[in-house]
Amino acid sequence: MLTVHHLNNSRSQRILWLLEELGVEYHLETYQRDPKTGLAPAQMKAIHPLGRSPVLTTDTGSLAESGAIVEFIINSYGEGRFQPADDSLLRQQYWFWLHFAEGSLMPPRVAALVFSKAKDKMPWLLRPLASKILDGITEAYYGPNLKESMKYTESYLKNHEWFAGTEPTGADVQMIFPLETLVSMGRADAYPAVAKWVEKVHARPAYQRALEKGGRYDYA
Numbered sequence: 001m002l003t004v005h006h007l008n009n010s011r012s013q014r015i016l017w018l019l020e021e022l023g024v025e026y027h028l029e030t031y032q033r034d035p036k037t038g039l040a041p042a043q044m045k046a047i048h049p050l051g052r053s054p055v056l057t058t059d060t061g062s063l064a065e066s067g068a069i070v071e072f073i074i075n076s077y078g079e080g081r082f083q084p085a086d087d088s089l090l091r092q093q094y095w096f097w098l099h100f101a102e103g104s105l106m107p108p109r110v111a112a113l114v115f116s117k118a119k120d121k122m123p124w125l126l127r128p129l130a131s132k133i134l135d136g137i138t139e140a141y142y143g144p145n146l147k148e149s150m151k152y153t154e155s156y157l158k159n160h161e162w163f164a165g166t167e168p169t170g171a172d173v174q175m176i177f178p179l180e181t182l183v184s185m186g187r188a189d190a191y192p193a194v195a196k197w198v199e200k201v202h203a204r205p206a207y208q209r210a211l212e213k214g215g216r217y218d219y220a
């Protein structure tokens, strides 16, 4: 039996969506973020040394990293579903988006979160200087980097129904977290095709079942 170690408001929501789509039976262990730090509770480190979410416990051990978990589930239980047909272009698209989500889209998002927390923690005398430095880094690198990635994603979704073919795949499962968080924070007005794709995912019965099981999730 698979166990999903699920942290509230986190990337593990995408794993629940995938399992619901595939109709795979699983057990759910839910954890709450520390209300002050937003970090995962220490018990998660007993499940996997990284102590981050998601973690999937299988008969052979504990697997972390959502991309690895998505590939494991699809390869073990997909029976051909949620991966592209044997077509080289679709496979390329599949691998690209599967890795782009955590490899390129998430780092500038995480940096923005860390910078904003760092500003809040700064002694008030140092805050103006710290803000100037952190805003400078954002303007010089993370801001334009995220914009480029979003422009590329928007142009792709204008011409494609799903990220790798005419049906959702693991690539869509990986892309939902960065994109739904942006949309729900009101930061996707310039990206209508992205917003439409997020709406389409949210309307899927399996996504709705995953939401019911996972508990409060602020991004859907």
Ligand SMILES: N[C@@H](CCC(=O)N[C@@H](CS)C(=O)NCC(=O)O)C(=O)O
Binding pocket: 007, 009, 010, 011, 012, 038, 039, 040, 041, 051, 052, 053, 054, 064, 065, 066, 067, 102
């Ligand atoms: N790239 C990793 C990121 C894992 C990660 O940072 N998860 C966040 C939740 S969205 C987390 O556990 N944060 C709490 C913490 O770091 O203590 C993945 O896709 O699994």
